Amino acid sequence: MRSRTFPILVDGQWRPAAGSETFRALDPASGDPLPGEYPISPWSDIDEALAAGARASFEMAVLGPGPIARFLEALADRIERRKTDLVAAANLETALPAEPRLGSVELPRTLDQLRKAAAACRDRSWTRATIDTRTDIRSMYGPLGGPVVIMGPNNFPYAYNALGGGDFAAALAAGNPVLAKAHPGHPMTTRILAEIAHEVAAETGMPRAAVQLLYHFASEDGLRLVSHPLAGATAFTGSRPSGLALKRAADSAGKPIYLEMSSANPVFILPGALEERPEAIAEELFQSCTLAAGQMCTKPGLAVIPDGPAAGGFIEMVRQALEASGPMVLLGPKVLDGLREASARLSLKGAERLAGKREPSDPGIRFYPTLFMMSGARFLEDPSSFQVESFGTLSVIVVAKDAREMREIAACLDGHLTGAIYSRTDGGDDPEYDTIEPVLRTKVGRLLNDRMPTGVAVSPAMNHGGPFPATGHPGFTAVGFPAALMRFAALRCYDHVRADRLPPELRDANPTGTMWRLIDGDWTQGSI
Amino acid sequence: MRSRTFPILVDGQWRPAAGSETFRALDPASGDPLPGEYPISPWSDIDEALAAGARASFEMAVLGPGPIARFLEALADRIERRKTDLVAAANLETALPAEPRLGSVELPRTLDQLRKAAAACRDRSWTRATIDTRTDIRSMYGPLGGPVVIMGPNNFPYAYNALGGGDFAAALAAGNPVLAKAHPGHPMTTRILAEIAHEVAAETGMPRAAVQLLYHFASEDGLRLVSHPLAGATAFTGSRPSGLALKRAADSAGKPIYLEMSSANPVFILPGALEERPEAIAEELFQSCTLAAGQMCTKPGLAVIPDGPAAGGFIEMVRQALEASGPMVLLGPKVLDGLREASARLSLKGAERLAGKREPSDPGIRFYPTLFMMSGARFLEDPSSFQVESFGTLSVIVVAKDAREMREIAACLDGHLTGAIYSRTDGGDDPEYDTIEPVLRTKVGRLLNDRMPTGVAVSPAMNHGGPFPATGHPGFTAVGFPAALMRFAALRCYDHVRADRLPPELRDANPTGTMWRLIDGDWTQGSI
Numbered sequence A, B: 001m002r003s004r005t006f007p008i009l010v011d012g013q014w015r016p017a018a019g020s021e022t023f024r025a026l027d028p029a030s031g032d033p034l035p036g037e038y039p040i041s042p043w044s045d046i047d048e049a050l051a052a053g054a055r056a057s058f059e060m061a062v063l064g065p066g067p068i069a070r071f072l073e074a075l076a077d078r079i080e081r082r083k084t085d086l087v088a089a090a091n092l093e094t095a096l097p098a099e100p101r102l103g104s105v106e107l108p109r110t111l112d113q114l115r116k117a118a119a120a121c122r123d124r125s126w127t128r129a130t131i132d133t134r135t136d137i138r139s140m141y142g143p144l145g146g147p148v149v150i151m152g153p154n155n156f157p158y159a160y161n162a163l164g165g166g167d168f169a170a171a172l173a174a175g176n177p178v179l180a181k182a183h184p185g186h187p188m189t190t191r192i193l194a195e196i197a198h199e200v201a202a203e204t205g206m207p208r209a210a211v212q213l214l215y216h217f218a219s220e221d222g223l224r225l226v227s228h229p230l231a232g233a234t235a236f237t238g239s240r241p242s243g244l245a246l247k248r249a250a251d252s253a254g255k256p257i258y259l260e261m262s263s264a265n266p267v268f269i270l271p272g273a274l275e276e277r278p279e280a281i282a283e284e285l286f287q288s289c290t291l292a293a294g295q296m297c298t299k300p301g302l303a304v305i306p307d308g309p310a311a312g313g314f315i316e317m318v319r320q321a322l323e324a325s326g327p328m329v330l331l332g333p334k335v336l337d338g339l340r341e342a343s344a345r346l347s348l349k350g351a352e353r354l355a356g357k358r359e360p361s362d363p364g365i366r367f368y369p370t371l372f373m374m375s376g377a378r379f380l381e382d383p384s385s386f387q388v389e390s391f392g393t394l395s396v397i398v399v400a401k402d403a404r405e406m407r408e409i410a411a412c413l414d415g416h417l418t419g420a421i422y423s424r425t426d427g428g429d430d431p432e433y434d435t436i437e438p439v440l441r442t443k444v445g446r447l448l449n450d451r452m453p454t455g456v457a458v459s460p461a462m463n464h465g466g467p468f469p470a471t472g473h474p475g476f477t478a479v480g481f482p483a484a485l486m487r488f489a490a491l492r493c494y495d496h497v498r499a500d501r502l503p504p505e506l507r508d509a510n511p512t513g514t515m516w517r518l519i520d521g522d523w524t525q526g527s528i
Helices: A043-065 A065-081 A083-094 A100-122 A166-172 A189-204 A218-226 A240-252 A269-278 A280-296 A311-324 A333-348 A378-383 A403-411 A430-441 A483-487 B042-062 B065-081 B083-094 B098-123 B167-174 B187-203 B217-228 B241-250 B273-278 B276-295 B311-324 B335-346 B376-383 B403-411 B428-441 B484-490
Strands: A008-010 A014-016 A129-132 A137-142 A148-151 A178-181 A211-214 A233-237 A255-260 A265-271 A301-307 A351-353 A369-374 A396-401 A418-423 A442-450 A490-495 A517-518 A522-524 B008-010 B014-015 B130-132 B137-142 B148-151 B178-181 B209-213 B231-235 B257-260 B266-267 B302-306 B352-355 B368-376 B394-400 B416-422 B444-449 B490-495 B517-519 B522-524
Touching: A043 A065, A043 A178, A043 A211, A043 A218, A043 B335, A043 B428, A043 B490, A065 A083, A065 A100, A065 A166, A065 A189, A083 A100, A083 A166, A083 A189, A148 A166, A148 A218, A166 A178, A166 A233, A166 A483, A166 B276, A178 A333, A211 B490, A218 A233, A218 A240, A233 A240, A233 A483, A240 A255, A255 B148, A265 A522, A269 A280, A269 A301, A280 A311, A280 A396, A301 A311, A301 A403, A311 A351, A311 A369, A311 A396, A333 A396, A378 A396, A378 A403, A396 A403, A403 A430, A418 A430, A418 B266, A430 B042, A517 B098, A522 B517, A522 B522, B008 B042, B008 B517, B014 B311, B042 B065, B042 B178, B042 B209, B042 B217, B042 B352, B065 B083, B065 B098, B065 B167, B065 B187, B083 B187, B098 B167, B130 B302, B148 B167, B148 B217, B167 B178, B167 B231, B187 B209, B217 B231, B217 B241, B241 B257, B273 B276, B273 B302, B276 B311, B276 B394, B276 B403, B276 B416, B302 B311, B302 B403, B302 B428, B311 B352, B311 B368, B311 B394, B335 B352, B335 B368, B335 B394, B368 B376, B376 B394, B403 B428, B428 B444
Parallel strands: A129 A517, A148 A178, A148 A233, A178 A211, A233 A255, A265 A301, A265 A418, A301 A396, A369 A396, A418 A442, A442 B490, A490 B444, B130 B517, B148 B178, B148 B231, B178 B209, B231 B257, B266 B302, B266 B416, B302 B394, B368 B394, B416 B444
Antiparallel strands: A008 A014, A008 A211, A129 A137, A137 A490, A351 A369, A517 A522, B008 B014, B008 B209, B130 B137, B137 B490, B352 B368, B517 B522
């Protein structure tokens, strides 16, 4: 029935989607559909949102950073006030624990992101204003001139939500409107966030189409959207096949697209570390692999250890810890399908399944934590097959002959978000570290010492990114302010533009008094 | 005859190319082939260079910035000493004037680029080292882990040469080896530059394959090269069709590619300016259109003026100046073909040819400066046809009904490198400026006031870039140090990496004493 389908948010109005197709979210704990019909938009809805978004991008340029920063801050405050509703909704739709995960970890993180984005927007240092007084040439980063399309993932209903998450905050802080597509796994959570954003946008004087929401559309319409002349750029977090299809479409039209597609997050445990503290590292690996049922983009999917007296005991500790965990509830049926396929593929390719041999009997979408083992020699015969992300509680331990073979494995890695190296506390592994690190360094965005990769701090020095196919470009991060804004910005040079026509960031006087600018080669908060 | 074919430079050795196919350069002034056979490399040459370049990228990481900076500086000095040979070679191969263009403009500019790149390499501020002491997360930009493939254009035999030009300097300064492909229009110039670089590389202790040179290869091998797993990134300056083909290949493999493909560099002359100083602007437009026979990436190919009493006189002045110039020698037969095709296409599409109706009778590759005119209404009927770059002395003047139509024309622009707005000195055009500038701003990398776009200063604030299809990404510049280095860099985060394992840029102590780093949100030259 049309009347029971939720409306979409286009050009400042909640209105019915043009088509009649709908979908429902699922309760992963029971496997049953949740109440509420959400619309699958036909192209005409997208087309209208694009046109409105393009208008909004000009309106936002006139508006300047103040109202945008106020919007982001007010949005954080209002989301905080609606915590109870938001936690209930996300818990129902994702089965992620209400506490501490949703209420005390992810929601505060999301508020922090919105506030940091607001601070970056107001501070203006993110624009990297560069002034060459000798030539009177001045440049800065500015918005793209079109709405940023955001497609968020299933695993962070707030922090990476296309409506209210990190990409959303960064795109707006950089001065762009957002055209958000909800993840179909948590439409209710997204709807509440959009309702809050819509109210706050009106109150803070944002353009009508600064924030728009569609719930779903056909894949081919997604390709058309990201390659549309009116689109500014796209941010996508999700599966590699979807990411690659979107990348192909956007690339063909010369539209920037930032993708976080997959990562096995290899962990190298050097011989001395394995000998020194096998229990501690096994426990850390177990914890990191099972955090949020392994549904983390930085889950260690690949641990590489050297053979030797400590190897067997280490593997056994990890196996036992995983086996002792019950089956875990996953975010949705596609995650389960992916894990089943990955298990079958790994078995077929000769990896040995050590944990996770059972099928859960409880209802809902569940999977037993699963561990595979293989030799370094087998890995090296077919490296591309064994470093594919298995999203969920599935990891592979590779037992290499020695540190030399561990280096060879590092050399066969594709791009990943992270790479960790565990080594002896007293530096006894330094020779091995020095041979593996230079190889691993070029394959990952973030390199860790003696810690697991899960847990991505919202730090200005964070790189949540990495070489292809982890992302689409090795120079950008999706987490951390103000760096995350750079994805949604164009470099704008002003060559002998009259002083009164320059944007405030490029005039002689420092516009905020505290903004950092690069003037004649020196970073300064001063004026000219 | 094999013995007379010049060798290629692979892995530190000048050695014969594997195949037997060759090409010869042309003297554009006579149209005759020049002496000297240059090899067209088969894939095996490229494959070998890629493997050697990949090894060199690790060797350069060990080497650190000092030797690279010394190499770039010594290269500049040695090129300066070989000026006579280089000017003679480039003059012969390109027909660009020996003086002032080659000897007193382009060569000094090239030396300046190499020295600025060396300074950036040594200074380290370009790495944007960011330290968050609260979380002990540190990040910086570093090399890509593979050789940078550079394919330079025909029109700057030194300053944009794949061997010795701006991309070369930037790629090396960022710590990457270079795999250069000569432009077939000036192989002798490129050979001399490579010989100098080879000598200097040996003297300064650079890795064998830090600089490699191939002269030519089949298009399909070029596509294979830029998408090869061992390639770090590609920089290409040239035609749009070639650029798009390379982009497709590199994108499909997730390899960064930076393209400068084409630009019509629109110039908007507002009503008051046209009325105030028609002669001066006509002269500037004429000079800018004919500089280097119009073979500049920033040549104004599109001038938009309002109809009115001054329009006819202005057009007539430009026409007369162009007609009074003799036919101009072009860089090569492809440039001439392109101009003839463009002229035919523009005539067919209803533009009126005002100047350049004759065919040159002299030998060599020559073309009469050509001017087309059309109405704004006609432009708006088919905007994509009339803003294609015509490389060489061909420009289009669009006569718009009024400033409102000028704004509509700006709104129909694709991405271009530059956009200029001429307005009345006393601010009388400010209302028109304020309606056109926000539209034009999002379409161009560099916005100028009251000056023509030719002449790209090597300034730290320069943006020689712009939205697609002028380039492949709106966030990067090909000119200006240190910004140009960012194209050849990956973001590298160090998360709790032990202090003695951090790169010097990220340790507590400032490694140079003057390097700028972003520590806890403040730019500083200090230590922690």
